[in-house]
Amino acid sequence: MTYQADEKGYYGEFGGAFIPEMLYPNTEELRQNYIRIMNEPSFKKEFDQLLKDYVGRPTPLYFANRLSEKYNTKIYLKREDLCHTGAHKVNNTIGQILMAKKLGKTRIIAETGAGQHGVATATVCALMGIQCVVYMGEIDIARQSPNVARMKMLGAEVRPALSGSRTLKDATNEAIRDWINNPVDTHYIIGSVVGPHPYPDMVARFQSVISAEIKTQLQEKEGRENPDYVVACVGGGSNAAGAYYHYLDQPEVGIIAVEAAGKGIDSGESAATSALGKVGIIHGSKTLLMQTPDGQITEPYSISAGLDYPGVGPMHAHLFKSGRGEFISITDDDAMQAGLLLSKLEGIIPAIESSHAFAILEYRKFKPEDVVVINLSGRGDKDLNTYIDYFNL
Numbered sequence: 001m002t003y004q005a006d007e008k009g010y011y012g013e014f015g016g017a018f019i020p021e022m023l024y025p026n027t028e029e030l031r032q033n034y035i036r037i038m039n040e041p042s043f044k045k046e047f048d049q050l051l052k053d054y055v056g057r058p059t060p061l062y063f064a065n066r067l068s069e070k071y072n073t074k075i076y077l078k079r080e081d082l083c084h085t086g087a088h089k090v091n092n093t094i095g096q097i098l099m100a101k102k103l104g105k106t107r108i109i110a111e112t113g114a115g116q117h118g119v120a121t122a123t124v125c126a127l128m129g130i131q132c133v134v135y136m137g138e139i140d141i142a143r144q145s146p147n148v149a150r151m152k153m154l155g156a157e158v159r160p161a162l163s164g165s166r167t168l169k170d171a172t173n174e175a176i177r178d179w180i181n182n183p184v185d186t187h188y189i190i191g192s193v194v195g196p197h198p199y200p201d202m203v204a205r206f207q208s209v210i211s212a213e214i215k216t217q218l219q220e221k222e223g224r225e226n227p228d229y230v231v232a233c234v235g236g237g238s239n240a241a242g243a244y245y246h247y248l249d250q251p252e253v254g255i256i257a258v259e260a261a262g263k264g265i266d267s268g269e270s271a272a273t274s275a276l277g278k279v280g281i282i283h284g285s286k287t288l289l290m291q292t293p294d295g296q297i298t299e300p301y302s303i304s305a306g307l308d309y310p311g312v313g314p315m316h317a318h319l320f321k322s323g324r325g326e327f328i329s330i331t332d333d334d335a336m337q338a339g340l341l342l343s344k345l346e347g348i349i350p351a352i353e354s355s356h357a358f359a360i361l362e363y364r365k366f367k368p369e370d371v372v373v374i375n376l377s378g379r380g381d382k383d384l385n386t387y388i389d390y391f392n393l
């Protein structure tokens with residue numbers, strides 16, 4: 001029994017590749033090559049070197065003394081907030097740009113909602129001198145102007161998606177259309193453990209550096225590689241997949257996934273996919289997603305842009321369905337308070353996505369001797385205006 005993807009990209013009943021026939025050559029080229037390329041010594045060497053010198057890895061595993069005292073348990077923070085660009089997303093974009101180069105691609109496309117993945121993609125394209133086109137809904141372009149400016153400074157072209165609700169799903173449609181039209185020279189960088197096989201598995205493998213480091217660092221600090229619990233927030237699920245990866249098949253390690261309940265699970269304004277989702281297909285993958293009774297995708301809501309996604313990656317759907325993962329959903333209000341608390345107790349202002357993971361400490365009791373690792377997926381600089389408005393700072 002394993003919680004990893006099988007050869008066809010299935011996690012239990014979830015995953016696979018449900019794509020239009022015209023996209024088949026693109027994903028097939030990637031599927032046939034990704035594991036072989038990731039195992040090439042020259043690939044590994046360049047990936048590790050860039051993670052070290054450019055991203056700043058290994059990120060610290062920090063024992064949060066005052067937070068641990070308050071909640072009477074041993075809490076460690078995995079500091080992905082200290083990565084270059086301010087979050088874990090760059091681990092994946094570094095991996096995929098190197099993959100694209102090995103496949104001989106000369107052009108990168110991506111889609112972005114809040115702009116964080118667009119910035120992480122534009123960053124690695126600048127690093128490698130590769131052309132970059134980022135699709136973004138027209139509405140998102142208007143409400144995320146600092147990230148649009150960052151992408152432009154980094155040399156990317158931001159193309160507005162003008163159809164539908166003019167948000168993330170429309171940008172995704174545009175990116176897929178582009179990829180179908182440019183199958184030979186273009187690689188599509190997907191930003192989370194979502195999309196058709198092999199994306200969820202490939203992205204999880206790139207992010208798995210997080211749990212690989214936790215193992216070594218915990219061995220140094222606690223004399224054992226395994227914590228009792230690993231906690232992470234789940235939007236699409238990439239930071240969580242990375243934090244869980246090397247613990248998935250070790251049942252003594254509890255896996256806790258935190259979703260955004262928005263204004264409340266039953267409020268109609270939420271992104272709590274495990275609580276509200278049904279089996280369906282989104283972005284080419286069979287997974288749990290929020291939908292109307294006739295199968296139309298429901299518009300998600302969360303105060304944190306990164307958790308505002310109507311589905312979860314197939315790994316997480318399987319962790320939920322099988323009971324391997326414990327799923328907790330946290331409201332906007334509880335997340336905001338947890339972000340403020342972490343700032344005051346530890347001097348660390350977290351991204352609001354990450355604040356959701358900390359908020360469970362108010363509800364989920366741990367034993368004093370438990371070792372609890374919380375993945376601090378990103379820093380709060382990008383969310384300062386939201387914090388200012390919420391707390392009247």
Ligand SMILES: *Cc1c(COP(=O)(O)O)cnc(C)c1O
Nearest residue numbers: 192235236237238239306353378
């Ligand atoms: C994008 C983002 C997330 C959510 O994405 P996952 O793929 O679920 O990790 C979480 N935290 C931060 C800081 C982000 O930028």
